[in-house]
Each structure stands twice: as C-alpha cells, then as structure tokens.
Amino acid sequence: MAARALRNGPERSRDEQFVGRYRELAVLHAQLGRVCEGRSSLVVLEGPAGIGKTALAGEFLSAIENAAVLEVSGDDGESELPYGVLAQLVTQAHQVPEALAGLAAGASPDPLVVGAALLQLLAQLQHAAPVVVAIDGADWADLPSLQALTFALRRLRTDRVLAVVIVRESDHPRLPDGLRRLLRSSAALRLPLDGLSARELQALSARLGPVRLTPQAAERLHEHTKGVPLHARALLQQVRAETLADVDAPLPAPRAYATSVRGRLGACDSPAQRLLTAAAVLGTSAPLHLVARMAELTEPLPALEQLTGARLLVEWRTGAGVSVGFPNPLVRAAVYHDLGPATRRRLHLLAASLVEDVVHRLHHRLAAADQVDDALVREVALVGRRQAAAGHWAGACGCLTRAVQLTRTGPERDRLIAEAVEALLAAGRPADAAALGAQVSPGGDPGVHGYVQGSVALVAGRVEEAVRRLHEAWTHASGDPSPAEARADGDVRLAAAIGARLALAGLLRGSGPDAARWAAHALSLPHGQEDGRESGREGRQEDGQESGQESGRGSRQDGGQESGRGSRQDGGQESERGSGQEGGGEFGRFARLVGLGLAGEVEAGLAECAELPVPAQAAPGELDALLGRGTLRLWADDLAGAQADLLGLLAVSAGRSAPFQLLVATTLAQAEYRLGRWDDAAGHAELGASTADDFGQAWLASHAHAVAALVPAARGEWDRAATHVRAARAACSPGNVAAQVSTAAAEALVATARGDHDGVIAALTPLTRTNLPDEPVVVLWRTLLADALVNAGRPEEAEEVLVPCELLALDRERRSVLAAAARARAGLHAARHEPGEAETCYQVALEHTAKTETPFEEARIQLAYGTFLRRRGRRSAAAEQLEAAQLTLSRLGALPYLEQCDLELAASGRAVLRPQDTARLGLTPQEHTVAVLISRGLTNRQAARKLVLSVKTVEYHLSHIYTKLGITSRTALIGKLSDLGE
Numbered sequence: 001m002a003a004r005a006l007r008n009g010p011e012r013s014r015d016e017q018f019v020g021r022y023r024e025l026a027v028l029h030a031q032l033g034r035v036c037e038g039r040s041s042l043v044v045l046e047g048p049a050g051i052g053k054t055a056l057a058g059e060f061l062s063a064i065e066n067a068a069v070l071e072v073s074g075d076d077g078e079s080e081l082p083y084g085v086l087a088q089l090v091t092q093a094h095q096v097p098e099a100l101a102g103l104a105a106g107a108s109p110d111p112l113v114v115g116a117a118l119l120q121l122l123a124q125l126q127h128a129a130p131v132v133v134a135i136d137g138a139d140w141a142d143l144p145s146l147q148a149l150t151f152a153l154r155r156l157r158t159d160r161v162l163a164v165v166i167v168r169e170s171d172h173p174r175l176p177d178g179l180r181r182l183l184r185s186s187a188a189l190r191l192p193l194d195g196l197s198a199r200e201l202q203a204l205s206a207r208l209g210p211v212r213l214t215p216q217a218a219e220r221l222h223e224h225t226k227g228v229p230l231h232a233r234a235l236l237q238q239v240r241a242e243t244l245a246d247v248d249a250p251l252p253a254p255r256a257y258a259t260s261v262r263g264r265l266g267a268c269d270s271p272a273q274r275l276l277t278a279a280a281v282l283g284t285s286a287p288l289h290l291v292a293r294m295a296e297l298t299e300p301l302p303a304l305e306q307l308t309g310a311r312l313l314v315e316w317r318t319g320a321g322v323s324v325g326f327p328n329p330l331v332r333a334a335v336y337h338d339l340g341p342a343t344r345r346r347l348h349l350l351a352a353s354l355v356e357d358v359v360h361r362l363h364h365r366l367a368a369a370d371q372v373d374d375a376l377v378r379e380v381a382l383v384g385r386r387q388a389a390a391g392h393w394a395g396a397c398g399c400l401t402r403a404v405q406l407t408r409t410g411p412e413r414d415r416l417i418a419e420a421v422e423a424l425l426a427a428g429r430p431a432d433a434a435a436l437g438a439q440v441s442p443g444g445d446p447g448v449h450g451y452v453q454g455s456v457a458l459v460a461g462r463v464e465e466a467v468r469r470l471h472e473a474w475t476h477a478s479g480d481p482s483p484a485e486a487r488a489d490g491d492v493r494l495a496a497a498i499g500a501r502l503a504l505a506g507l508l509r510g511s512g513p514d515a516a517r518w519a520a521h522a523l524s525l526p527h528g529q530e531d532g533r534e535s536g537r538e539g540r541q542e543d544g545q546e547s548g549q550e551s552g553r554g555s556r557q558d559g560g561q562e563s564g565r566g567s568r569q570d571g572g573q574e575s576e577r578g579s580g581q582e583g584g585g586e587f588g589r590f591a592r593l594v595g596l597g598l599a600g601e602v603e604a605g606l607a608e609c610a611e612l613p614v615p616a617q618a619a620p621g622e623l624d625a626l627l628g629r630g631t632l633r634l635w636a637d638d639l640a641g642a643q644a645d646l647l648g649l650l651a652v653s654a655g656r657s658a659p660f661q662l663l664v665a666t667t668l669a670q671a672e673y674r675l676g677r678w679d680d681a682a683g684h685a686e687l688g689a690s691t692a693d694d695f696g697q698a699w700l701a702s703h704a705h706a707v708a709a710l711v712p713a714a715r716g717e718w719d720r721a722a723t724h725v726r727a728a729r730a731a732c733s734p735g736n737v738a739a740q741v742s743t744a745a746a747e748a749l750v751a752t753a754r755g756d757h758d759g760v761i762a763a764l765t766p767l768t769r770t771n772l773p774d775e776p777v778v779v780l781w782r783t784l785l786a787d788a789l790v791n792a793g794r795p796e797e798a799e800e801v802l803v804p805c806e807l808l809a810l811d812r813e814r815r816s817v818l819a820a821a822a823r824a825r826a827g828l829h830a831a832r833h834e835p836g837e838a839e840t841c842y843q844v845a846l847e848h849t850a851k852t853e854t855p856f857e858e859a860r861i862q863l864a865y866g867t868f869l870r871r872r873g874r875r876s877a878a879a880e881q882l883e884a885a886q887l888t889l890s891r892l893g894a895l896p897y898l899e900q901c902d903l904e905l906a907a908s909g910r911a912v913l914r915p916q917d918t919a920r921l922g923l924t925p926q927e928h929t930v931a932v933l934i935s936r937g938l939t940n941r942q943a944a945r946k947l948v949l950s951v952k953t954v955e956y957h958l959s960h961i962y963t964k965l966g967i968t969s970r971t972a973l974i975g976k977l978s979d980l981g982e
Helices: 022-036 053-062 086-092 098-105 111-126 143-153 177-184 198-208 215-225 229-238 241-245 255-266 270-282 288-295 301-309 329-336 341-354 358-368 374-389 393-405 411-426 430-437 446-459 463-478 492-508 512-524 529-547 588-598 602-608 620-635 639-652 658-675 678-694 698-708 710-715 718-731 737-754 757-769 781-791 795-812 815-831 835-849 855-871 875-892 895-907 915-919 925-935 940-947 951-965 970-979
Strands: 041-046 068-073 131-136 161-167 188-192 285-287 314-318 321-325
Touching (some): 022 161, 053 161, 086 098, 143 177, 177 188, 198 215, 270 329, 285 288, 374 411, 393 411, 411 658, 430 446, 446 463, 620 658, 658 710, 678 698, 678 718, 737 895, 925 970
Parallel strands (some): 131 161
C-alpha cells in the first residue's frame, strides 16, 4: 500500500507494454471530460484477477494532465487494519482535515466523520483542478475505509470529482451492502473487462520480444489463456519463442497458475487425482464414462464431486449422458504437463485402445510414439490429405507436418514436405512454409524442390523467381517443358500441382491466356477438377457422420489440434498420395475462369460455370469456381449476380484458405463499391486488407490494400486512403502486373478525388508502356488518365489513351466502361470547343448508366454534365443534373465530389440544401434525402431505386417526415423545403 503523491500532471510512468483497451480508455477520458464540466462521475472497473484492471487504470492515470490524482489500494493482508486504505491519503496531500490526519497515527473515528472529512478534502482540491480518486482492490479494503468512502461517494453531485473503483465483482460479498448497491446502481458506470483479443496479444508479444507472434500463434495463445493479460504475459516470457511460434506445439500453463492447480489437486484424494489426469490426457472435454474407464474407477461421481468443488473440472449433461471438461485450458495444461514422459505415454496408449473415433485414436498413438513407425506415418499423412481435400487446412497442417517430423530423410519425406508446404500456405502460414520448404533435400527430386520453392516464392510476391522455379519443376515432373501432355512416365500428380501454381502466376503477371491454359491442363490431370469435387463431397458427408459420434463430440486433443473431421472410417480406399486439392488446387477453376476473363473471353468463362449451384448448395470443390463466376459477373456488369455469389461465398468461407477468404472479401468490396453500398464495401475491403497483412499474403496484398483505398478516397478520408495506398505500393514487386495495376489505379483515384491531375498522370502513365489484359474493366484506368490529360491541357495524348478503351468496351459491350469512356470523351470534346458532340456524349453516358446500377459513376457523369451546361449558360438544365448528382453524392458521403457539386449549384443560382438545414426541422440525414427527392417530383418507387432502398422503407421515412413537419401532402413538403432556401 505504498503512498502515491498528489500531482497536477502525468508523473506516473506509462507502461510501455500496455496494449488494447481503447474503448475503455476512451470512456474513462470522456468521464473525466464530464467531470471538468462540473458533473461528478463514478466508474467501476470490474473483472477477474489478472484481467488488467490495475494496468488500465494506470494507463489512464498516467495520461491525465492538470488534475489532482489520489490513488489508494486495498490489500488482503491488511483488510483487518482499520482505515488502512484511507490512511494512504494523508501522505498524498499537504493539508488534510484533522479527521483524516489522525488516521496515520492509528486513530479510529466513526466512518461517517471520516467520510465527511474526505468530502471536505475533495472540495478543497477541486477548487484548483478536477480530482481523480482511484481505489484499487476495493474488495480487499478494510471495512471502515469502505464505509467512509461510501458516505462520500453517495454525496458527490456537481463536484469536479471522478471516482474510479476497481473490484473483481461489483457485488462482491466483502463489500458493504451500501457500497454494493451504489456500484450496481444507475449512478455508477460499470466497465467490465474481458480478455485481450488475439490481435492485441500479437501486439503484446511484439512489445515483450523477441518475436512477434503470427496471427495463428496469437489466436492459439488467446484460446489457451482466454486473453487474460496476466497469463498471456507470463507465457510470453516463460515459453521459448520456437514453441510460441509453432501452432502445433502444446502450450503449458504459467508457472504460478500451475502451482495453484497442483495445490488444489493435492488436496483431493487419489481417485480424484486419477480422474483428473485421465481427463487431461483425453482432451479438454470427454464423456464421463470414458474418463472413468481411463482412471479405472467404477464409481466416478465422488471423485468428480471433489474436482468440481475444487474448480478443476466442470460437468454437463447431454442426451448421451454426462460429459466433463476443464473450466479453462490452463487447468488442463497444468495437469497434463505435470505428467512424466513414461506416464504420459502409458496413458495415451491406454486412451488409444479405448476411444472409438479413428482420428482421436490416431492422435493418442502419435502422442505415445517415441520412434519412427512407417505405418503410423502413412496413416497420419493420409488423414492430413483428406483434411486438405475437404479444405480443413489447419488440421491438414498439423497432420502433414507431424508426418514430416516422423519420416526419415529421403524422397518420401520431400513429398510430404511439399504437401505440408501447400497446406501451410493455404492456412496463411507462409513463414512456416518457407522454413519447412528449406528442409527439402537439395539433391533430391528437382521437381519437388522446384515446386516447393516456387510455391513459397509465389505467395511471397516474388513472381519472376516463382515462375522460373515452377517451369523447371514442370520440366522434371512432366518430362515436357510446355503445358501440353505429361509423359506417361512423368509424375502427373506433381505436374498438376505445378500447373495450378503456374496458372496463378499467370494471373499475377496479367497473362489471361497463360493462366487459362495452365489451369485447364492442371484440371485435366488425375485428381483434378472432378476428383476434387467428389472428395469435397465425401469430406462433407463424413463430417456429418462423425459429428454424431459421442467419442468425437466436443473433444480437443493435446496440442490444441481439433479432431480430424472428414476422415474415413474404413481405413482407406483412397490413394496415399494426392488429395482432392491436387490437379486444380484450391484455385484451379478460379484461375481458369479469371484467365479467360483477362483474355477477353468473359462470356465463354460464364458459359463454363453457368450450371454451378448457389454457394450454400455447392460442394467444397466448387467454391473456387463460384469465386471465378462472381469475378466474371463483376466484369460483365452483372453486379447483382456478382454480389449474390460473393455474399454466399462469404457466408461459407470460414475455414477456407487465407487467400480464398481474402479474394472473396476484396471482390465483394468491389461489387459493393460499384453498387453504391459503400459502408459494406469499406468493411469487406478492410477485412481483405487485414487478412493480407495478418496472414502474410504478400502476393495479394497490393490488390487488397488498393481495393481498401476506394471508399476512403471517394469520401475524402485522405489519411486512411493514403495508408492503404502506401501499403499497396510497398507490397508491389517486379513481375506482379496485377499488383502494379491495382496500386496505380488506387493512387489515381486518390489524386482524382483531390483534383490533382498531375498526380493522376504520374500514377497511370507507366501503365501505358506495359502489356496489359484485354478485359475492358481491367483497363478502366484509361478513362481516369484521359480525364486528367484533358484537364492538364493535353487533349491529343488523352485521345491516344482513350481510343483503346473505347474500342474494347464497344467490342465487349461493357456498359459501365462505355459510360466512363463516354464521360471522358465528352470532356475531350468540350476541351476542343465542340459543345454539340460533348453534350451527345454526356447523354450517351447517362443512357449506359441507366442500364447498370452504378450510382457513383452516374453521379460523376451528372456532375460533369451539369458543370458543362452551367458553363454554357444553361443554368436551369445544369441545376437539374447537379441536383441529381448531389443527392447520390450526399447519400454515398463522397465529400470531395459533393463540395464541387455544391459550388456548381451555387453558381447555377440554386440554394444548396444540406442535411444540417433540415436537421432544424428534426429530420435525420436519411429523411432529408427522401424529402428532397420527393419534393423534386420523384415517385416513391423512383426514390427507392435512387437510394437503393425498398419502397416500403421510403414510405416509412415519408410518414415520419410528414409527422415531424405536421403536413399531409407533397405540395406542403415542397413549401417547407422552399422556406429553407430550396
């Protein structure tokens, strides 16, 4: 209970290892702001031991400036010392009331007298500055101090005092009744603390050093510790960095926690100890009858009663009987890691003989293995391949890497490494894949070596290196340097996997024909497209079969590996080498379809996938084809179809590979951006960008961050947009044409929104010197460059840039591209003083947008058209276009464009009605937009289409508008808005 000095500034040193708690810190600072305005506040920080209550309070207090801070704390060892807590105040203030001064000398006045003296002290201090009183460990404080504090806290009203009470529970039985009622009342703001998130634990690991945890390792630590900072910090400092980084290695309990568990277990009798040990070996949960058999107990209930009373086990009843589990993973880790190697091996062998589930039995045999067993290795590898076939990458990683560890050096081990690397890359663990891939024998099979190194290089974004290595691997694996037919004596399975990687490389290089050709070849080889689909269906059926087995229900095995779902019970008719993912890989059909699209054959690609079901009804092996279909629909201006495919994929993508989830999120964001659903687009784009960063997807990071810059750029959120553009640029690498195009387009969009024409030209001109795909949507950047060149006074160069885009769009009938090109062409005619041709082009552009749902592009055309008409002196016609643009831009929040629109409207002689104007009438922003549309003569249905809402929603808003304004007709609405300047 060391005394802490009264201060007027941040004297407390900040904890450099503090992470997270941003919401809670914001709430505390908001309450301090309330106090500064003369309104007292009582905040309760509550949560279990180790959750970080004291650390949060310390971080808050260290940031306080110009406030008097009083800190006191309770201690279990001094809970019987009268006024032990409040006596700490004496050394923190220079002048204290007599009743408080006597506490340090051992006086024990009445708590009401002390409470009144505390109020007097607070009144004195708040004259100079606001006061913050922090009471840490209030549930350990002495009773007289708590009674006095209760008296004072109940009487704070308009005082400039913030009281922060820190307890494990606000209704803790050690607290006096009056204080419990106060802390649970509406007068107190309760802030219950939960554990840190996995991402926050990742940041904590970086601050503690020596390594920053990968997202998967951080997720495992979060699951193990429930995010409790005390336990997580202890393990980060206690466990070797290699063990923390290896997500397949079991984590122990913190030493102090393990000591506590051993103490509680030591108080139990021998049957209870045996029961707990058996449960720890079986996993985090298991049926009681199985645990009892392991412990050799015919009557386990007395032992279970002891263990539940000691908070070492919990029980629950299901339709199949009683199951038991651990209150948290740390209890199980403490018991399991306390077992000796011989005991652990004996118990795992016993468990293997008792459990019925094949995968659980295999796990126990693995845990008991102390030497290489070829038959066991083959079984482990087979399970890993089946999990990969079903897209269960986390489980596949564990099995395949374990098989590698148990296999002697040689060709078979190299093959296993290749499969494990594939699974690790899919699971978003590229660093682990690179480390494992380095173990391939340099003098072994060149095809395997090249495939592994090429795959790692591709995901790392080193495209040229990847292509070189994969081509070399293909020659060795197929006996043919070209994607024609593999020789009969070639390794067709390996060749298929190499072909799938080369197809993805083709997409990154912007070569649609190469991507489509390599993908088609990979799919044609054994274990290609059809095998993948059937294997996926088989895995899904097996999931359902296994989920009904009690032995596998809810059980997690040692090391945190989930039971392997999707395995077959028959011991295996499946080939030992080659999963359903081989041949086309997870992206075989995706690469084929998108390759066709990049080659200008979108319609041919759509025809290939026309019969695919909706995502919810698709087999796992069909999901990548659906991603391809969604992409092609996006390019073909079927935005509703694209959104349906991609939203469906998003719903079923959990557990799929990291790149698959990234591509679904970013492609969906592009569809939503074009549809004008910008809030959804921003959220999904951020998901894609964070997936790229968190899971090391360097090959897709530029594209993901470029997409994430779209909405911020159009909304004028410059810092956020610039952050994503910088990240996109940093991830660009030579040979990755897709990344270069995406990044340049993002830079140009930011510059366009800023009105920086030179910036647009600088970003996009390099693209004119490269060979890019033939798909019009991909070369839409040409319209941005043409606009900038026109505005920069370089019309001839704009003509050269625009013509190829126009020709492609006409040839492929891409309405969205034709609209943008017509807008750019209109600007070019206007610059050449050809008003008739310019107006025709603007009208053509609007005709194209009328056939596609692209509200932002339509608004940009209306804005440009209105500006053109205003400059021609046609102010009424200009205002009509500008008002239509204003409504859309306002709804989207496209502030840079909206500001330009408002200026043009004002120049047209029209008053600008903004949401803040109608707010005086009590209308919300959404009601404002509906009111303006209806006042301009639109029907409810037309307004609904304009706002991308249902007609019923528009009717709902309109009824509220009428009620708020006290009117009953559209005519009256027009009058009301006219009074505001409309």
